[in-house]
Amino acid sequence: MKFNLKKILALFLVLVLALSLTACNDNAQTSASFEYEGNLKITNGEKVHEIPFNEVFKMETVTKTVKSVTSSGEELTNEVKGVLLNTVLAKFDLKREDFYSIRFVAGDGYQIEVPKDIISEKEIVLGYEYDGQPLDEKKQPLRPAINDVRSMYFVSNLIEIQLNKTASKSESKGAEKVVVLETITGIDQEDYTYYESTDKAIKVKDLFNKYGVEDGSTKVIATEKFVKTEKNSVLTTGYLKVTGEHRPLFLSPDLPKGMHIKNIVSMITDKAVFISAEQAINTLPSREIDGVKGAKLEEVMKSIKLDTDFYVLTANDDYSVEVTKQSLEHGILCINSKGQYKVMFDETMPKSTTIKHINMFSKGEGKSAIDTTAKKPSTVTTDVKSGEWSIMFEGLSDGSFEFTKDRAERKLELINVDTCIIKNDKEVKDSYQGYRVLDILKFVKVTDFSSLVLTASDGYELEISRDEIDENTIFAVAKNETPIKDDELVRLVQDSQFATKWIRSVTKVTVK
């Protein structure tokens, strides 16, 4: 009897142990069936729809291989099983392509806006199984997956989707006023413990209040081509760390770490653009003036979309000067040996245009604008006779067009561009005569493009982006007023430090 009792007790204990190890909670997810209490909230303006998660799990399933890049640059590939976002939205007669942006919101407060260029082109899978396994409990019930994007969009514990039909005001207009973060005064800096350091930070609320930024959203651009739109109501809960590692860095004690943004280059609101001079200097194309290297001023203005004929440059003590757009090509944003951020120009501009502690860039009216004394690209007066040439333009809205030498001579202005390149460690100065690429594009009715693919007669191809083409980018037909050899016509020439992209014998241009 004793023996039997012992045996039974032992068996009972084993059974209890086995059962406790396989116990399921209310939100169990197995490969056979998925269950999760609660509803997925879908907000479309003022309309709010709710759909039980369990209903989502029963919808038509897809399995997609999805690549993503983490914040540390690691590339991941996952096989994601779930339901297409459009399948869920179809229940309410909606589809993702109709919206300007979509915001995913997690249960812990993490949220991120997926921009138009992603939602209009890429499928979004609301995944509940990754790589053959159900989501971890903390990532349940859904985790969206989008192919070939940053993994910050893969929001774990997704509970709400906000659909947004309109662009934010900050995106729809250019900058009026650009403020340099490093030289702002009048905002208290507080100690902020960041890992092992105690750095200084300002409240975003104080920054926005000072410059009249209210509701809406802000486009935040950081290094490594990181771009994110964040609600001002979220940003104003946090701080901008202005000293120490990864500065400027947005962070908040009340937001998940995934919403922190490090190495901010600019923050674009509808009232002002905030730029980090340090990050601009570190990331934008540079030039050297009097032995000092700094970010090209015209590149600074391009990056913050401040486009005007006249610019007012203001220091943090309100000293200001007004300069012309042309003069930007002779100036830089730099930091001096005392750690002061400043704007300086070359010898073609007076010394009074140097601004220490540069604090703001804004649009001017031209009443007292100082212009550069540098020679502008001039019209060629001598008679330059080149051989015959033509360029076939493809990718146009109405097909293709052959642009000939004859058309160029009749319709366009032949201009002169002085160049100074580094070749074999030496400066080489020349002047080229030719036709502006932008003028030709205008002639063939190209109003907007992102890049041009140039093809040479030997089949060599080179792609140049829109950003690389300016008023001094020409198809040259002569050099130092001597016609370029026939077999090298035409040659792309730019006002650049190196001639690596000056492709010869361009016969075709494909507009993208």
Add this chain to the structure above:
Amino acid sequence: MIFNTQDQYKKQVTDIGYTKLHRVKSAESSEVIRYYESGNKVIQISQSEGYKSVITVLVVIEDNNITDVKILSHHETEDYGGYITEEWFLNRFLQKIGDKFKVVKIKKTKENEIVAVTGATVSSRAVVNAVNKCVENYGGK
């Protein structure tokens, strides 16, 4: 409760550098799972629930001063709670026993405030709870 053997903990403590340990079982509880004396030092081990794992914490107190805090084990996320093992975080506890420790964010204004690891408040709080348990067991507040 983490299933473990006495030998394993004792070995871990010895590996850290504390020897001639005398275990005082009467001072142990479900909150403080190990209590050793070594000369003037009291070496305790406590466990607390972190963000995704149980965190095992060693606390050394000598003459009413916390002289050492170490993380014996955890499975927190490397980029988040993983920083709780860093000296710069654990050194924040090294002080005379006083008011119970509490977690703060951004900066401390009082001695008993421990600034959490950035982005890892739950993990940080778990360590604070474990240290508090040990301090209370030692005879602190």
